[in-house]
Structures are given as structure tokens and as C-alpha cells.
Amino acid sequence: MTHQLYWTEDPAPLLRVEPGFRLAEASANAHPGFAGGKAEGVAALAAGATRLADLQERLFANSRMGDQRRVLLVLQAMDTAGKGGIVKHVVGSVDPQGVQLAAFKKPTEEELAHDFLWRIHRQTPGAGMIGVFDRSHYEDVLIARVHGFAPPEEIERRYGAINDFEAELAEAGTSIVKVMLHLSRDEQRVRLLERLDRADKHWKFNPGDIDERGHWGAYTDAYQVAFDRTSTPIAPWHVVPADRKWYARLAVQHLLVAALERLHLEWPAADFDVAEQRERLLASE
Amino acid sequence: MTHQLYWTEDPAPLLRVEPGFRLAEASANAHPGFAGGKAEGVAALAAGATRLADLQERLFANSRMGDQRRVLLVLQAMDTAGKGGIVKHVVGSVDPQGVQLAAFKKPTEEELAHDFLWRIHRQTPGAGMIGVFDRSHYEDVLIARVHGFAPPEEIERRYGAINDFEAELAEAGTSIVKVMLHLSRDEQRVRLLERLDRADKHWKFNPGDIDERGHWGAYTDAYQVAFDRTSTPIAPWHVVPADRKWYARLAVQHLLVAALERLHLEWPAADFDVAEQRERLLASE
Numbered sequence: 001m002t003h004q005l006y007w008t009e010d011p012a013p014l015l016r017v018e019p020g021f022r023l024a025e026a027s028a029n030a031h032p033g034f035a036g037g038k039a040e041g042v043a044a045l046a047a048g049a050t051r052l053a054d055l056q057e058r059l060f061a062n063s064r065m066g067d068q069r070r071v072l073l074v075l076q077a078m079d080t081a082g083k084g085g086i087v088k089h090v091v092g093s094v095d096p097q098g099v100q101l102a103a104f105k106k107p108t109e110e111e112l113a114h115d116f117l118w119r120i121h122r123q124t125p126g127a128g129m130i131g132v133f134d135r136s137h138y139e140d141v142l143i144a145r146v147h148g149f150a151p152p153e154e155i156e157r158r159y160g161a162i163n164d165f166e167a168e169l170a171e172a173g174t175s176i177v178k179v180m181l182h183l184s185r186d187e188q189r190v191r192l193l194e195r196l197d198r199a200d201k202h203w204k205f206n207p208g209d210i211d212e213r214g215h216w217g218a219y220t221d222a223y224q225v226a227f228d229r230t231s232t233p234i235a236p237w238h239v240v241p242a243d244r245k246w247y248a249r250l251a252v253q254h255l256l257v258a259a260l261e262r263l264h265l266e267w268p269a270a271d272f273d274v275a276e277q278r279e280r281l282l283a284s285e
Numbered sequence: 286m287t288h289q290l291y292w293t294e295d296p297a298p299l300l301r302v303e304p305g306f307r308l309a310e311a312s313a314n315a316h317p318g319f320a321g322g323k324a325e326g327v328a329a330l331a332a333g334a335t336r337l338a339d340l341q342e343r344l345f346a347n348s349r350m351g352d353q354r355r356v357l358l359v360l361q362a363m364d365t366a367g368k369g370g371i372v373k374h375v376v377g378s379v380d381p382q383g384v385q386l387a388a389f390k391k392p393t394e395e396e397l398a399h400d401f402l403w404r405i406h407r408q409t410p411g412a413g414m415i416g417v418f419d420r421s422h423y424e425d426v427l428i429a430r431v432h433g434f435a436p437p438e439e440i441e442r443r444y445g446a447i448n449d450f451e452a453e454l455a456e457a458g459t460s461i462v463k464v465m466l467h468l469s470r471d472e473q474r475v476r477l478l479e480r481l482d483r484a485d486k487h488w489k490f491n492p493g494d495i496d497e498r499g500h501w502g503a504y505t506d507a508y509q510v511a512f513d514r515t516s517t518p519i520a521p522w523h524v525v526p527a528d529r530k531w532y533a534r535l536a537v538q539h540l541l542v543a544a545l546e547r548l549h550l551e552w553p554a555a556d557f558d559v560a561e562q563r564e565r566l567l568a569s570e
Contacts, residue, residue: 061488088380095373196563202555203346210565270487278481280495
């Protein structure tokens, strides 16, 4: 993509998980590739929104002519890291008709009666759509690992199953963008406190969030294993520093724009005779 | 709702279909209740977006505490009248996580194997959501009537079935906002021509649109009957002049805001002890 004013470097390779990456040592407060501060970040996000909306419309338009390509954004993070803000401020800037949003909560009894990818597969985006997973199949190797919801050999099996599944999606025309919003433990305390201190935020707070916070180290380990096992060339992970909301949003927008730009989307050609239809229209009452 | 600067009158009662309303005599070019022009309309839409987003968040927040209420916007119109623009510019201004969008196309074989409300019912919004129907169960008394897709006695039966269905939804906590975007035949020609004259709009054009245009009078009749039979006190129709896109968007936004304001949405009270959770959080690592 054209690097705008304050982008000093393409952030995608800087954020991508490569062999040797250590989550425990990664900064949650950095802003890789972006030289500006919050004000510049907010302005860059607004500018990028126009570009993202244009690319989304082209993707959608092409699907009407049989193009099977689609994009899937996978969002994972600890509580309060800002998944909701990404959906609202990044995804929310494109036409809702081109977005397929799926939030995966605690599995229902029906979902548990199937293999872990059953509920995931049915929510994958259709041709021309941008799909967004707010949590995903990775919960089945994260919370499931931390709390022992499945036996170790089943968790082991899942990493391979996930790689096969994602390879299959990619083969069917899906560009997969996997993002972990990386929040620091201190910043989480600040954000949880804000939810407790503001009456208009109480509904977002859940006492269970503090219990989960107690497993911070175990989650860091579980993410590390997930990265080691599932950051593939076809579907690499990106770890996006999320202590600064403006940067996380900007970075995810950038990753989406880059994924769409790699598709080289032109407006599709008409599959009818334009002059003939023009005449028919003008002849109509 | 607080009447903003250029609203001279609450448009809801002006747009509402009351006994004696005649679609064939209604203006598609008027802007009932709004004294400004396009520039003022666009500014008012931006101001209203903030209000709508706030109300949507309150609706969503309350559903987390068990509130069953939700809103359903039903959009019907002739081709090019601007349903897509309403979704993009009005609905698109609220958090996508609070929106459930359903576009009803030509029914599939599976859908046709059920009664006409089967596919509709399963797309009704959940608690706390704003549901949007881009086309709806009304297609089954509009296109179905115009083209004779069902026998007359079945069409007759459907008006009553629709009223029962909507009454049931309302009883379960759904505020129903039914909108017909009223476009003139001349303006449709202009918009179809634009789709033919711009390469980036070709994908939106379908030669079948000109065929449907040929049934304009029959559609007007079918809408009239639908209004006569299904504009009920619990779910009245609104006919929104749509030759000016800015007015149609503003009017639909107003109807949504008014529906939400009637719910008197406060932020829900915490269902946990705030001081106790605050202490737990501060004691955590």
C-alpha cells in the first residue's frame, strides 16, 4: 500500500509472528512503523477508512460476477484489549452489507455436541464478504488449554486441525488476517477500573474478567504455543500492540487494506450489452 | 425527539400511512417536516448519527441484563430507491455488533418448501439488536402478487398472517418500523442510466430491473393493498419520499431514533457489587 505521511515502514512484517517470536518479551505499548502520535493516528485512520471502504466495495462487486474471493479477519485478545473497538471503528467504516460478523461465546450444548470447528465453519464469510471473527477457533486452544476444558492430546490434535482448516479456506479464496491484540497487564487493570468507575460502562464488566486475569501467565503461554504451531505462511499471526487504542486500530486497518490490495481488485466488466440496455431503458415508459 | 434546527415538525405522523392514504398521489420529491436543503440535511444526518449510536448502545447494554426489547426496520422499495444507501449511511453509523442485517433475495428451493414466514422468522433480531430487513415478507404480497407467484387466495391469506406475525413480534418486545422508500418513475430512469453510464456501477445493474420497471403500475397497486391491509397501529407503514436521497436517509434515521427514544433507555444497573469488585481488581497482580 502507499505509505502515508506518518508510516515510516510497512507495519505488516514488523507485526508478523516469525520463528523465534516471544510474546512475553513483546511490547504492548509500541507503535511499530508509525512515527506520529495519537492525533496523527486518528487522522490516518479516517483517511484509511475511505480506502478500505472502496476496496471492500470492489471485493463485493466482483463476487456478483462469480469471483469467489473473500477476507477473514480473526481477532483474539485478553478482555478489554479492544476487539470491540476494532469492530466498531475499523470494520464499522465499511458498508455493513459487505461484512459478516461472528462473535464466538461460550459454546452451547449443541455446539459442544460437534467437533470444535463445526460452529466456526458455518460462520466463515461468503464470496465477496469481509468476515470478522470476534474470538474464534483459537479459543479452543487458549481458554481450553488454560482451564483444561479438553484433554492435552485433544488440544494437541487441534493445532493441526486448525492449520488444515485454514489452508482449506485459503485454497477456496479466503485471505486470512489473524490478529492478536497485545495488551499489558497494567493497562488491563486501568481499563477494568474504568468499567467499574463509570455507570455507563458497568454493563461491560463481568466479575469473571478478574478471575481470567489471574491466569495471565498461563494465557501468555497458551498464545505462545498457538503462535508457534499455527503461524503459517498462508495464515500468519500478527501481534498488534494494543495499549494505545489508536495504534491498534490503525494497524489492523492497515493489515486489512494490505490484504485487499494484494487481490488487485478492478471493477468487474458488465455481463450484459450496455448500449442495448441503455436503449431499452430509454424506450421504457 | 428534540426537534433540531431544520425540523419544523415531527415527520413521523406526516409519513405514516393512515386510512385514505393514496400512494399514486403521494409526492416522491417532497421533504415533509424539514425546512432545509441538501446541505442542511447532510449536516442533520451527521448530528443524528451520534444520537442513534448512543441509543443503540443503550439498547444493547440493557439486553445484557435481560431486557428483551429490540427494533426491526423493514425496508421495501422499487429498485434503485436507495435501500442500500439507508443501510450504509443510516444503519452504518451504529456499532455493527448491535445490528442484524438480513437481505431477502429470490427464495431458495429450501425456503420455498416452507411457508413464506419461515425464512423471515429465523432472521428476526435478538434482544438488544437493531434488525434490518432489506426486502422482507412483504415481497410475498408484492412481487408475488404482481407476477402471480401464488394463487390469489394464498396472497389474501398472507395479509392476515403478516399482521399476526408482526403483532407477535411486537408482543415479544420488538419495535417495528416499516418504511417504503417512494421513488418516482422518472428518478428511477435517471438512476438506472447512471448505473449504465459508469463502469464502477455496472455490477449494480441487472437487465431484469427494466422488466420490473414495466410493471410500475401493478407494483403501485400492490403496495397500496399492502398498506391498506397491514398498516396497523402496532406496526404502521411509513412512506418516505426518496427522490432526494438525503431526505430519505434523514427521515429513516429520525424514525429509528424516535422508536428508540420511546423505549426510555437508561444505562442498566450493575448486577454485582461495584465496591467489592473494585477491591478484588486492585488486589490482583
